[in-house]
Amino acid sequence: MSQDKEAGSPRISLLRLALWGAALVGAAGVLYIIAQSSITPRAKGGLDDLTRGEMSRLILPAEAMPAPVNSFQDAAGDPVRIGDFRGKVVVVNLWATWCAPCIIEMPTLARLAEARKDRDVVVLAVSIDREKDGEKARAFIAKNAPLEFYWDPKASLPFALKPPTAAMPTTLIYGRDGVERARMLGEADWGGRDALAVIDRLLEEE
Incomplete structure (x- = not known):
């Protein structure tokens, strides 16, 4: 034992x-x-609770997609990319002079740019007008300060998105990391409190 x-x-x-x-x-x-x-750092908060009012049609992508690398032109004709503004909240509006809803909503984008001009927010109104309508588009944007003129005469940017878009206007919102966070197809009031709440939520993210 x-x-x-x-x-x-x-x-x-x-x-x-x-x-x-x-x-x-x-x-x-x-x-x-x-x-x-x-x-x-804590995980980024979503925008689901902000899809209301003017932002009720906001599309939140299921998959994080970076901005396309396609370039377009600034007012001086120099190439520029969405990624050049990384570190800021970027609102990209694809529009054209032949698009009535685009014309209607443009002043609201100007109000958004004015309301957040002292924050890390950039509003890029990118015209997809053809060569013959370029000056017409430039003159229209000049009436909507503080927006600056950006131009994609080959209209390549809408089809470089994932998924691509054929809707005009289309507005895309990118976080500081350069990733698409939301998308709107059609006209909206971008100067109202619903849109500002979305932008401010993204500004809070580090």
Whole structure:
């Protein structure tokens, strides 16, 4: 009997050591998770609760998609990309002079740009007018300060989006990280409190 106990003692000791080892590993894992949670930023909040009023038709993408790399022109004719504004909340409005809803909503985009001009917000009204209507589009934007003139005469930007769009106007909102966070097909009031709430939510994100 004593021999059995003596023979079993090393096994019991090894078992205890294994259990203690597992407990220590588990405790270390818990401490690691706690430490990481205090260091790692909290996940970004969604916009679901802000899809109301003027923003009730806001489309929130199921998959995070970066801005297309296609370039368009600034007022000086130099190439520019949406990604050039990374670090800011970017509102991209695709419009044309032949699009009546685009003309109607443009002053609201100007109000948005004015209301958040001292914040990290950029409003890019990108005309997809053809070459012959370029000056007409430029003159129209000049009446909607502080918006600046941007032009995509080849209309490549709408089809470079994922998914592409054929709706005019289409407005896309990108977070500071350059990822599309929301999209609106059709006219909306971008100077109202519903739209400003969406922009301000994204401004709060780091």
